[in-house]
Amino acid sequence: MAVSQAPIVLKLGGDVVAGPYLGAIATDVVALARSGTPVVLVHGGGPQATALQKQLGQTPNIVGGRRITDQATLDVMKMTLAGKVNVDLCAALVAAGARPVGLHGASSCVIRAVKRPPLVVSGGGPDPIDFGFVGDVTGLHHELLSLLLGAGYVPVLACLGADEAGNVYNINADVVANQSAIALGARSLFLVTDVPAVLRDVADPTSRIPRLSLADGKKAIADGVVTKGMIPKLEESFAAIAAGVRAVHIVGRLQPGDLAREAAEPGSVGTVLVP
Ligand SMILES: Nc1ncnc2c1ncn2[C@@H]1O[C@H](COP(=O)(O)OP(=O)(O)O)[C@@H](O)[C@H]1O
Ligand SMILES: CC(=O)N[C@@H](CCC(=O)OP(=O)(O)O)C(=O)O
Numbered sequence: 001m002a003v004s005q006a007p008i009v010l011k012l013g014g015d016v017v018a019g020p021y022l023g024a025i026a027t028d029v030v031a032l033a034r035s036g037t038p039v040v041l042v043h044g045g046g047p048q049a050t051a052l053q054k055q056l057g058q059t060p061n062i063v064g065g066r067r068i069t070d071q072a073t074l075d076v077m078k079m080t081l082a083g084k085v086n087v088d089l090c091a092a093l094v095a096a097g098a099r100p101v102g103l104h105g106a107s108s109c110v111i112r113a114v115k116r117p118p119l120v121v122s123g124g125g126p127d128p129i130d131f132g133f134v135g136d137v138t139g140l141h142h143e144l145l146s147l148l149l150g151a152g153y154v155p156v157l158a159c160l161g162a163d164e165a166g167n168v169y170n171i172n173a174d175v176v177a178n179q180s181a182i183a184l185g186a187r188s189l190f191l192v193t194d195v196p197a198v199l200r201d202v203a204d205p206t207s208r209i210p211r212l213s214l215a216d217g218k219k220a221i222a223d224g225v226v227t228k229g230m231i232p233k234l235e236e237s238f239a240a241i242a243a244g245v246r247a248v249h250i251v252g253r254l255q256p257g258d259l260a261r262e263a264a265e266p267g268s269v270g271t272v273l274v275p
Contacts, residue, residue: 005036005037005038005187006038006184006185006186006187007037007038007039007040007149007184007186007187008032008037008038008039008040008186008187008188008189008190008263009039009040009041009042009177009180009181009184009186009188009189009190010025010029010039010040010041010042010177010189010190010192010259011041011042011043011044011173011174011176011177011189011190011191011192012025012041012042012043012044012089012192013043013044013046013173013191013192013193013194014043014044014045014046014047014048014049014085014173015047015193015194016192016193016194016252017043017044017045017085017088017089017092018047018048018085018088019194021252021253021254022089022092023092023095023096024254024255024256024258025192025254025259026092026093026095026096026098027096027256028254028256028257028258028259028260029041029093029096029098029154029259030093030096030097030098031260032259032260033098033099033152033154038149039154040145040149040154040155040157040180040184040186041089041093041100041154041155041156041157042157042159042173042176042177042180043081043085043086043089043156043157043158043159043173044081044085044159044172044173044174045077045080045081045084045085045158045159045173046067046173048080048084048085049067049076049077049080049081050062052076052079052080053073053076056072056076058072058073058076060073063121063123063124063129063131064121064122064123064124064129064232065123065172065228065229065231065232066121066131066134066172066232067131067134067170068129068130068131068132068134069131069132069133069134069169069170070132070133071133073132073133073170074132074133074168074169074170077160077170078104078160078168081104081158081159081160082102082104082158082160085158086102086104086156086158087102089102089156090102090156093154093156098154099152099153099154100153100154100155100156101148101153101154101155101156102156102158103155103156103157103158104157104158104160104162105135105158105160105161105162105168105169105171106160106162106166106168107144108141108144109141109162109163109164110140110141110144110145110155110157111137111140111141111157111159111160111161111162111171111176111180112137112138112139112140112141112161112162112163112164113135113136113137113138113161113162113163113169113171114135114136114138114163114169115133115134115135115136115167115169116131116134116135116136116169118130118131119131122231123231133167133168133169133170134169134170134171135161135169135170135171136161136171136175137161137171137175137176137179137180137183139183140179140180140183140184142183142184145184157176157180159171159172159173159175159176161176172232172236174191174232174233174236174237175236177189177191178236178237178239178240178245178248179240181240181245181248182240182243182244182245185244186245186246187246187247188245188246188247188248188249188263189237189240189245189247189248189249190248190249190251190259190262191233191237191248191249191250191251192251192252192254193229193233193250193251193252194252194253195252195253196208196251196252196253196269196270197209197210197250197251197252197269197270197271198212198220198226198230198234198250198270198271200225201225202227205253208270208271209271210267210268210271210272211266211267211271211272211274212234212271212272212273212274213273213274213275214238214241214273214274214275217234217238217273220234221234233250234273237250237273238273241273241274241275242275247266247272247273248272248273249262249263249266249269249270249271249272249273250270250271250273251269251270251271252270254269
């Protein structure tokens, strides 16, 4: 069965999957799916992976918001992302009445990827950095996703990529979400994080910026208003908008109904990014 409507792509960070707002999000996903809106979920699990690395005596090495991934680290990413986080997220969706199907990149190469070449990254010094088993998305398995969406299932994608030779790659979940939104021609992309929006003052959750243009976003980064993980999130998202994604919303700490409200009235709940 083909999917006639453009889907919504929803990305949940690892903190969100483990946090107190997951139930409200799951309720909204069910409401969207029941109203006939196809929803594709993408999730991370960075904090959980860092915790497991430490438990195992590994030293996490994150440069410019990206984890340098050797073989032992990749094993931790598989255990965390395609293991506990994916299962817990699917279980919460089931409890809310949705029909999730947990997948990872090696599920028939639903997230196809290649190794990321050594790159100079902001925050990583002047030399190119080899991130090891970190990938870049080259495509999605549209037929598989259409099959699931057309039958009323909610695909839940752990942010691992794979190639036809059987290589598996760790990919930042914001990158997977943005690339999925581009590849699927999504009507909108929601990046759900642990703060309610892009904020003027990160210490003040009421200082929400409702609409952020590319120029304002660049200025906020240059001025130090936006720092840490929010920098690559904005950079990836503005690139997705340039590639045709109609709306990117950065939201968090959601109450039931917030997702639909933000979709209907962009900038009413979180931050909507505009060209
Ligand atoms: N101006 C800002 N507004 C909101 N969050 C910001 C801002 N500047 C930095 N941040 C940080 O960005 C974080 C969200 O990015 P990140 O940790 O990568 O999220 P996720 O794990 O959900 O992808 C917030 O927890 C916050 O600490
Ligand atoms: C290459 C790379 O950095 N991958 C990320 C994947 C997990 C992720 O993105 O999780 P959050 O959404 O919870 O941050 C990582 O290793 O942390």
